[in-house]
Amino acid sequence: MKPRWIKDFHYPSRPEELAFGACTEAGVLITPNSGWRVFRPVIDHSRCVRCLLCWTYCPDGVIGKEEKELTIDYDYCKGCGICAHECPKRAISMVKEGKRP
Amino acid sequence: MAEVGIMAIDFKNLSDRELMYGQKTCPGCGATVAIRLALKILGERTFLCIPACCAAATTNAYPQTSFFVNNVVTAFPATGSTIAGMAAAAEAQGLEDVTILGVAGDGGTADIGLQALSGACERNDNVIYLCYDNEAYMNTGIQRSSSTPWGAWTTTSPAGEGARGVVKSRKNLFDIIAAHRVPYCATASVAYPRDFMEKIAKAKAIKGARFIHVQAPCPTGWGYPTEKTIEYGRLAVGSGLWYLAEYENGEMKLNMTPKTFKPVESYLRGQRRFQHMKEDDYRLIEKQRDREWALLRERMKS
Amino acid sequence: MxxxxxxxxxxxxxxxxxxxxxxxxxxxxxxxxxxxxxxxxxxxxxxxxxxxxxxxxxxxxxxxxxxxxxxxxxxxxxxxxxxxxxxxxxxxxxxxxxxxxxxxxxxxxxxxxxxxxxxxxxxxxxxxxxxxxxxxxxxxxxxxxxxxxxxxxxxxxxxxxxxxxxxxxxxxxxxxxxxxxxxxxxxxxxxxxxxxxxxxxxxxxxLNTFNKLSLEAPKCLSxxxxxxxxxxxxxxxxxxxxxxxxxxxxxxxxxxxxxxxxYHGLAEPYRCEDAECVLAVAGGVAGTTRVVVDKLRAEGRKVGLIKVRCLRPFPMKFFASLGSPCQALGVVDRDISFGLEGGLYTDVKASMYKPGAGIRTLGFVAGLGGHDVSKADIELMYDKLRNLADGKPEEEHQFIGMRWA
Structure with a gap:
């Protein structure tokens, strides 16, 4: 399970709600990174052998390995393309956003 | 070349839980690969300290915070000293089974942070220091550091008519830290994740000052397509311009000794920072490389 | 004390x-x-x-x-x-x-x-x-x-x-x-x-702070x-x-x-009740000034001392409330902000500022780099404050204790 984008984050609206000094809780995601992407990775599961190189190399850790098939968290994938480039089975293709694979 | 490791890392057994996530690093950031994988090995009982650098500016801008372990930001020169204080407090409080981790770039380590790091190493403070080396000041926009390689263009080492980028050799951090006779010191590359993670795991099990210097290619600063971060990491090692080594129990060893090197052009040609280079420059870099490796082989067990 | x-x-x-x-x-x-x-x-x-x-x-x-x-x-x-x-x-x-x-x-x-x-x-x-x-x-x-x-x-x-x-x-x-x-x-x-x-x-x-790291609830600091x-x-x-x-x-x-x-919180007034000429000082010079105040008091002069204990937060209210009978206030600075004056003097004046307020002020810079601030120097400062209170001319900013004038 990847950390989730908190879509209904309550921004501080009073002094008491502001972080004290510069101390707040670790791990609070309030904006996604999906808007950065031009191409998105799409996995062809029939070719995937679960070598997990994509999972390992992904800077953003968006590839999940808890399901039967690998998953991609598109909220936080920036579309760098490392996964597709490194896949030894060429099971991942980079597809332009807005287009179907 | 085969990866040599003592503690076998199996990707399948690593946690799917991310301890760094949603950070605003550039797409394809090598430093992010290094930090993410290091945290996977070190786990939730890690107290992380980062100075003002890419890894701080992209992770912690209130109210968004991208580390899911305890983490602090400190001043640019102060990673070594801040983690020293954290480790002292952890010991005073009797906190067990925790890792105090400093993560800084090459500027924050080899340049402005070297004094504090040297202090922590000399005192053998109980810390791990991870330097992600993207070979220039990337957070401020690609300025030369003492870890920028010979010939590289940066915004403060221009290249073109009459200028050839950086015209001096980079500082060897590995040698500097090893000279402190710390219990453990290593170089690594994000392109060799098993080797890297094994070194992190090894460091975790040791007490005292531990230092890992990981090369982390930077698509923005080096000028190559974002998908090629791992490829360039591999090419750096393959062409002998980066090496994987360890210093432990007073001895240095190479983890990988290529029989033949790939041509340096294979690594240099595709990067914008080396675009100005000519045949002569390649040969010069080759010469430097061979000299360095002769030295390495002489003093290291391989 | x-x-x-x-x-x-x-x-x-x-x-x-x-x-x-x-x-x-x-x-x-x-x-x-x-x-x-x-x-x-x-x-x-x-x-x-x-x-x-x-x-x-x-x-x-x-x-x-x-x-x-x-x-x-x-x-x-x-x-x-x-x-x-x-x-x-x-x-x-x-x-x-x-x-x-x-x-x-x-x-x-x-x-x-x-x-x-x-x-x-x-x-x-x-x-x-x-x-x-x-x-x-x-x-x-x-x-x-x-x-x-x-x-x-x-x-x-x-x-x-x-x-x-x-x-x-x-x-x-x-x-x-x-x-x-x-x-x-x-x-x-x-x-x-x-x-x-x-x-x-x-x-x-x-010590029990809350802005600290915690294994139970991980934090992000600084x-x-x-x-x-x-x-x-x-x-x-x-x-x-x-x-x-x-x-x-x-x-x-x-x-x-x-x-x-x-130690009286932010600022300690010493023999200030009916004092007409008052010196404000910080640090060890306060000890010397006490001795001088006692001596001058014994001679019948209405002098007092304000020991500034806290520079930040500054005793703003204390200085703002100064009034009669104080006629002249001097500040001894072992500091100087070049191009202006001693730092303590600036803060004191700013705190006292009220349009038309009656207390006249002098800024003394003394004791820089270990230069001794003697009892004679302090007495001289009280003399200058007396002059000022009496309407005689005094330069607002003065270096005290130099080997030449």
């Missing part, structure tokens, strides 16, 4: 012949920090040496870690690291060392870490000097630290105890710098009452506030300083209740 003498409730204090630095070390020992990090610099060195002795003798708390860091910058970074983990921490420095730490001072204060440091006041280079003035700490006025100036070794020891109590109180949570004049106080021996550990413990509860919240966060920091005023005064009263000594 007012004392109840032998009648105080705490009969267990023992008197020791200590230097100012040693008195501070005793104060630190009583507060039981978990982490000390320091780097030697004259005239702080004997303080660090005394703490090292304590550490070696096991006189500090058993778990206390003493980090011998490689610089002052690292000293402050290390105690910040300790505070991030929720440990009580101490450091000490002086002069160039304080300037070298400058960067870390604002890291510590913005994150509201209740660190206490001692600063042995010394001039700053160049021309370099190892001798005392306030130009080091005055240069750090805007660093976000509470700054207290002491007059004696006893006050130094007591103020360390008070400083931790103030810094760590949940409604304050600000770092405190205890300033002690280099050499004239740090190296001067006097009889100092050293409280018992039990009484100190009764005064200073164990992060960035971009423009969207930055102004708001600074507003809260200012509020903390203003709120600290009452707490500093209350702490002093509580201290008096337990130990029988008090």
């Amino acid at each position: 007012n004392e109840k003498g032998n009648e105080n409730e705490n009969g267990k204090e023992k008197s020791e012949f200590l230097s100012g630095n040693e008195a501070i070390a005793e104060g630190v020992r009583l507060c039981g920090p978990q982490v000390i990090a320091a780097y030697p610099i004259t005239p702080q060195t004997t303080l660090m040496e005394k703490l090292s002795e304590f550490a070696a003798d096991g006189a500090l708390s058993a778990s206390c870690k003493f980090l011998l860091v490689e610089s002052e910058h690292s000293a402050m970074a290390a105690v910040m690291g300790a505070a991030m983990m929720g440990s009580r921490a101490f450091t000490a420095t002086s002069s160039q060392g304080l300037l070298y730490m400058c960067e870390m001072l604002s890291y510590v204060s913005g994150s509201r870490f209740p660190i206490v440091m001692a600063n042995a006041n010394r001039g700053t280079a160049t021309p370099w000097t190892i001798f005392g003035d306030h130009r080091d700490s005055f240069a750090m006025r805007d660093s976000g630290w509470i700054q207290i100036y002491v007059e004696s070794g006893q006050e130094a020891l007591d103020t360390i105890l008070q400083a931790y109590r103030i810094a760590e109180h949940p409604s304050v949570m600000l770092p405190v710098m205890v300033n002690i004049d280099g050499f004239t106080l740090t190296h001067t021996y006097e009889l100092v009452k050293v409280p018992e550990r039990e009484t100190a413990d009764a005064f200073l509860p164990p 992060f960035a506030f971009w423009p969207d919240y930055h102004l708001e966060s600074r507003c809260l920091q200012q509020k903390a300083f203003l709120d600290a005023v009452n707490f500093i005064e209350r702490t002093d009263e509580e201290f008096y209740g337990l130990f029988g000594r008090r």
Whole structure:
């Protein structure tokens, strides 16, 4: 399970709600990174052998390995393309956003 | 070349839980690969300290915070000293089974942070220091550091008519830290994740000052397509311009000794920072490389 | 300093012949920090040496870690690291060392870490000097630290105890710098009452901060506030300083209740009730000025002293409320802000400012770089204030005690 984008984050609206000094809780995601992407990775599961190189190399850790098939968290994938480039089975293709694979 | 490791890392057994996530690093950031994988090995009982650098500016801008372990930001020169204080407090409080981790770039380590790091190493403070080396000041926009390689263009080492980028050799951090006779010191590359993670795991099990210097290619600063971060990491090692080594129990060893090197052009040609280079420059870099490796082989067990 | 003498409730204090630095070390020992990090610099060195002795003798708390860091910058970074983990921490420095730490001072204060440091006041280079003035700490006025100036070794020891109590109180949570004049106080021996550990413990509860890292609920500390919240966060920091005023005064009263000594919060008026000419001073010069006030009083002159104990928060209300019978107020600065005047003088004038207010003021710069501020110098300043009150001409800004006029 990847950390989730908190879509209904309550921004501080009073002094008491502001972080004290510069101390707040670790791990609070309030904006996604999906808007950065031009191409998105799409996995062809029939070719995937679960070598997990994509999972390992992904800077953003968006590839999940808890399901039967690998998953991609598109909220936080920036579309760098490392996964597709490194896949030894060429099971991942980079597809332009807005287009179907 | 085969990866040599003592503690076998199996990707399948690593946690799917991310301890760094949603950070605003550039797409394809090598430093992010290094930090993410290091945290996977070190786990939730890690107290992380980062100075003002890419890894701080992209992770912690209130109210968004991208580390899911305890983490602090400190001043640019102060990673070594801040983690020293954290480790002292952890010991005073009797906190067990925790890792105090400093993560800084090459500027924050080899340049402005070297004094504090040297202090922590000399005192053998109980810390791990991870330097992600993207070979220039990337957070401020690609300025030369003492870890920028010979010939590289940066915004403060221009290249073109009459200028050839950086015209001096980079500082060897590995040698500097090893000279402190710390219990453990290593170089690594994000392109060799098993080797890297094994070194992190090894460091975790040791007490005292531990230092890992990981090369982390930077698509923005080096000028190559974002998908090629791992490829360039591999090419750096393959062409002998980066090496994987360890210093432990007073001895240095190479983890990988290529029989033949790939041509340096294979690594240099595709990067914008080396675009100005000519045949002569390649040969010069080759010469430097061979000299360095002769030295390495002489003093290291391989 | 007012004392109840032998009648105080705490009969267990023992008197020791200590230097100012040693008195501070005793104060630190009583507060039981978990982490000390320091780097030697004259005239702080004997303080660090005394703490090292304590550490070696096991006189500090058993778990206390003493980090011998490689610089002052690292000293402050290390105690910040300790505070991030929720440990009580101490450091000490002086002069160039304080300037070298400058960067870390604002890291510590913005994150509201209740660190206490001692600063042995010394001039700053160049021309370099190892001798005392306030130009080091005055240069750090805007660093976000509470700054207290002491007059004696006893006050130094007591103020360390008070400083931790103030810094760590949940409604304050600000770092405190205890300033002690280099050499004239740090190296001067006097009889100092050293409280018992039990009484100190009764005064200073164990540290329990909430802006610290936690394995149960991981935290992120010292992060960035971009423009969207930055102004708001600074507003809260200012509020903390203003709120600290009452707490500093209350702490002093509580201290008096337990130990029988008090220092009057932010500023102490001495023989000011009917004083027409008053000198405001900070640090050890207050001791000399007391002697001069007593002498002039015996001669029938209506003079008084205001000892400024706190530079930040500044005793604004105290100075704003000054009025009749005070006719002339002089400020003695062991500091100068080139191109303007002594820093204390600026702050005093700003606090007193009311359109049409009747008190005339003079700014005296004296005692720079260890230059002695003698009783004769102080008498001369009172003479000048008298002149001013009588309507005679006096330059507003004057250097006092120079070998030529």
